[in-house]
Amino acid sequence: MKLEWKAVSKFYGRKKAVDTFSLEAGEGELLVIIGPSGCGKTTVLKMINRLVRPDEGVVLVEGENIAHLPAAVHRRRIGYSIQQVGLFPHLNIADNIASVPRLLKWNKKRIAQRTRELLNLVGLPPDQYAEAWPNRLSGGEAQRVGVARALAADPPILLMDEPFGAVDPLTRETLQREFLRIQSELGKTVVFVTHDLDEAVRLGDRIAVMNKGRLVLAATPDKLLLDSDPFVREFTGDDRALKRLACIRIADINMTEPILNPAGTQFSISENSSLKDALSLMLEERQLQLDVIESAGKVVGRITVNDLLAQAEGA
Template sequence: MIRFEQVTKRYADGTTAVDGLSFEVAEGELVTLVGPSGCGKTTTMKMVNRLVEPTEGRILLDGEDISTMDPVRLRRRIGYVIQQVGLFPHRTILENTATVPALLGWKKARARARAAELLDLVGLDPAVYGDRYPEQLSGGQRQRVGVARALAADPPVLLMDEPFGAVDPVVRERLQNEFLKLQSQVRKTVLLVTHDLEEAVRLGDRIAVYGQGRIEQFATPATVLGAPATPYVADFVGADRSLKRLSVTAVDASALEEVPVARTGHAAPNAPWSVVLDADGRVEGWLSADEPDRTRPAPEPIPLGASLREALAALLQNDAGWLPVTDPADGGRYVGVLTPAGVHRALRAAASGETTLSSR
């Protein structure tokens, strides 16, 4: 969908912002550009909608050289979300969201209906928020409006420049999760600029790690964390990269342990402890050999495919030392038990290129 071919941006004072960039973003893929301030990642993104013109090379959008396109029409085909949001203070939230459809000549009723649909999609009831003004919303709510506005004309490409950087950490994580959920529904081709490695890892299908004007590594989050391509990348991702891999490594059946299973209403097996399942194969509790007639509450199950970060957090929140794991593809039926040893096995497998979170 987006292709850079030996793209360079050099300014009149001799500064080279980006130098010979070549990479491709597939349709429906979310790529994060991460690196220190001044490394060229924002310049890269702005060249896609021609807010910055490259000095050399070509950028193709769906196979077409963007330098041959009218810049205004090009920008109306590309959603753009910035940290400061940029909402018009004198226009209502509904009017702000309908901005691009209105510029494209949509009839007012159609533009407003689309705006209401998008506000609802990002979790803002248009009946409640549609007639409010930006100053009446929290920072996180304004950021959601910015995303809705960028999506209003259904553009194939979405550019996001530090979109969640202006809100506090708790709201930021919530917005990131909501955006991932939204992306799973709309599947836009996304370039997202961030200086935050944790955000890049959490959101990106692939990550472009920038040095000074160049991409040092372009790979999946698991690969960047597990096998840094250069000493620069290793230093950038940090010595704690094994811990960061928890966020991009999935709970997989190979990491689970089998324990004896008891069925509701049947005698307990001859074992120190066992998991109790109902007639549908769902977790009901667990039994101890000390009290085989008393079913105890089991820890809250986690699904296959959840991140090891979520699993480890759940393990630390209970005293059992294990978690039941269920299969959402099989109606939530029990498939095994995850222990701290299983978390360790899954991390080692991820370091070998196995068992990573699938594309979101």
């Protein structure tokens, strides 16, 4: 489903928390919103499910002004995983996940099946977790339950507010990988809020950068990391060129022809690796070039330091 914020603003007292913000998320797109604390990310997200009403402008879903729709009908299309998870402490895990299906009056059997399916999907074995209480979960487990709960009624739209904020970097990477896998299967329209740039680059089809209630830029990760806007540059950090190499696959660039002797170069790397991985291996092995191999091990090309330099210029 297509979403659109059309020149929305929100005032709290005299403060403009959101300032004439316009942006679209296309069908099946994973749109990341990023920006410093207090810049308006959560407020913009909550406008989609009408927890916040814009003072100016409109929000459209499939081209329809959501202010004109019955709230219950509208919210049924939306899964929401809130900042700080917010599991219901008096309900066990299964009942937490089942809260929306129950509101929708699904029958018991269907709810039980769906709950098990979701627990499996987010990597929490149902036999171990369904009956458990929220207070015994680790931060990462609780966040998975939050995601499962948002997915429960299979809504076409998913709003996720820093869903992986509370966990260590390793667990976070695992959750991100799982989420990308789930999203590639389900193809929802996702608005994902974070203030972690690496997470944004890893997950986003597009990234919207906000500052002080305004949209600064919305672009693919690749374009964002090449952008010259001073705020964007400060926000993306001094290692933005490396971050950009991390989001380009070797297979997606014009490689150098392979060396046509049986030995080739001394070291090889998979075509599915990123340019950052290639650079890292070159540094580690003190090589100016690597053979590039496909999954069966056949050499399909060569990547050289010059190929990396060409990419760094945004060629």
